[in-house]
Amino acid sequence: MDIVNKKLKKFVDALPIPEILKPLRKYKDESYYKVQMTEFRQKLHRDLRPTRLWGYNGQFPGPVIDVQRGEPTHVKWENKLPDKHFLPIDKSFHNLEKLPEVRTVTHLHGSQSKPESDGYPEAWFTRNFRDTGPQFKNKVYHYPNHQRGATLWYHDHAMGITRLNVYAGLAGMYIIRDEREERLNLPSEEYEIPLIMMDRSFQDNGELFYPSQPDDPQENWPNPSIRPFFIGETNLVNGKIWPYVEVEPRKYRFRILNAANTRTYQLFLDSGQSFYQIGSDGGLMRKTVKLDNLAVEPAERLDVIIDFSKHEGETVTLKNDLGPDADPDDETGDVMQFKVTLPLTSVDRSRIPRYLTRIPSLSENKVQRIRNLKLVGSTDKLGRPLLLLDNKKWMDPVTETPELGSTEIWSMINVTNFTHPIHIHLIQFQIVDRQPFDLNRYNQDGTINFTGPAKPPHPNEKSWKDTVAAPAGQITRVIASFGPFPGDYVWHCHILEHEDYDMMRPMKVIETDKWE
Structure with missing residues (x-):
């Protein structure tokens, strides 16, 4: 059955607010x-x-x-x-x-x-x-x-x-x-809303559509055959396609999660308003960062405040920048709408603090090991795309074995031609820097020839992270202390099609007497 060929009207369904689960x-x-x-x-x-x-x-x-x-x-x-x-x-x-x-x-x-x-x-x-x-x-x-x-x-x-x-x-x-978060007087209760974003495609009968093969399958490929990526035709937020939410003319806190398989969102508001980002994957940042657009990779979380106080009676659309070469028929440039139509129920006494919390820098730790890890493209025995971490498959022996309590720097060398969001289980890390190199030169002779200086993380990345964007033709370095538990974990690309085949590796945190 074909995917939906009728255009779905946007902004006709109210945004659902997921219920909070109560313990039994x-x-x-x-x-x-x-x-x-x-x-x-x-x-x-x-x-x-x-x-x-x-x-x-x-x-x-x-x-x-x-x-x-x-x-x-x-x-x-x-x-x-x-x-x-x-x-x-x-x-x-x-x-x-x-x-x-x-x-x-x-x-x-x-x-x-x-x-x-x-x-x-x-x-x-x-x-x-x-x-x-x-x-x-x-x-x-x-x-x-x-x-x-x-x-x-x-x-x-x-x-x-x-x-x-x-x-x-x-x-x-x-x-x-x-408690730290609660003392900051941030927008709370009904003024704090989760936004779980993802993309999906649908069949005419309303069923989910997921392709059974890549767009250009070869005759010898099985059916079904795994795809190297998936991009849906509609955006959903909290389980509704292109929803709207009515808000008061005041500040709101939004916890944004990109739960898509592959899609990266480049978010902005058509009103020209700014986002005030206060948190990232691992919680509050050192200080609030004012941004006109937000890039959020699969699995990343952004904690932001939007102030609607000067937009009473207006409709503000949350947009997704698809870039200059976007297909004019692609409708995923829209995400959802905020209708500033509710009356102000009380004086807004919430704040957008400048300073949020203290985050100690791991760069002051003694680094026990530096790992150089390549993100590479390959093909399997059938000629299908295969993406790997350090040229190893899931079934290969464990090679990442940090010691419990030790600090390591992982340098992720992306020699593919697109960004990979890399997630490491168990830990929160800090981004050190990213440095570009000549990808064409590398593909010719395997030489890393830097084309610019190492750049520090973006202002809204200077916090605790568990998922990092590792762009093509760049070395992305993160620093982490491994703990608090030893044992078997994993690290992988969070593009789910990549993770499944075969861009995921086991990681074993080793307990030694040295760190007791």
Whole structure:
């Protein structure tokens, strides 16, 4: 069936606000949640039939889990999904033909959790835990929540089908709050709104459309065959296509998450207003940064304030800059609308602070190791695109083995021709710099010839991060201290099509006597 050939009217559906999940009870004197992954139908646009989806607790996106720093939580993630997938699975790699078709494992992205609660790709499980992967350890996950207040998110991480499970709807937001944030008098309660952005394509009957092959498949490629990327034809926010939200003429705080498979958003407001970014992946930044546009890679989070006080009665559109060469028929230059039509209910006493928090620089630490890691393009035995980290596949032996408590610099050398958002599990890191080199020269003789000086991170990147944009033809350096737990983790590109095949590597944090 073809993708939708009728144009969907924009800004006709109100923005849903995801509900906050309440704990069921105490478990070992800590909050306990039960979250079920189920199949259901949900109406994503006024003019579309309800769409078949998979989601957490029957919602797309899943409910927000909202916790306090230092208050641990236990979550039992239960798979109640059908045994057959409704999206096209390529079983030609990672021995997927030998595994159950529908497998899930939830990763809390940005969380400092022990390995058995991290959502390791091979810790998957099927409906009612009938089958489990080789790394499966426990049914109930434990999240210490000892880290700084931050916007995290949870999503599926099953080996080889993450792109499909997330596309089907398995994603949601997780917020850790702390006292520092509460003392800043930021917009709060109904004036703090999560914005979970993603793109999707649809069939005429309202069902999700995900291509079964790349755009230019060769005769010897299997069908289905994994794609190197996916870009959808519509933008969704909080599970609605091009929604609107009514706001008061006052300041609002928006926690923005890019939950798309591949798409990077370049956000701006058509009113000419600025964003005031106060936070990033790992929580509050050192100081507020005023920006006219926001670049947000897949899996990145931005915490921003928008002030509507001078726009009473106006409609402000959140736009996505598609660049000068965009297809004129591409409608994804629009994201959502803010209608400043609600009356002011009370005096707005919230603030946009200049200074937010202190972030110690890891550059003062003793660096135990510098790793040079190449992001490379290749082809598999069938001639299909294959993207790798340091020319190694998932199945190759572990090579990244930082010692517990040690500080390392990872230099990511991108010799492909596009940006990769690189995510490292367990830790929050700091970006050191990026330095451009002659990519054409490298492709000719393998020489790294720098074409400019190393540049510090953008002002809104000078904070704790767990996902970094590593642009083409540049060396992106990050510095991190590895902990607080030892064990098996992963690092990977967060373009989900890349992560599934084969741009993900195991990482083992080694416990030694030296750091005790």
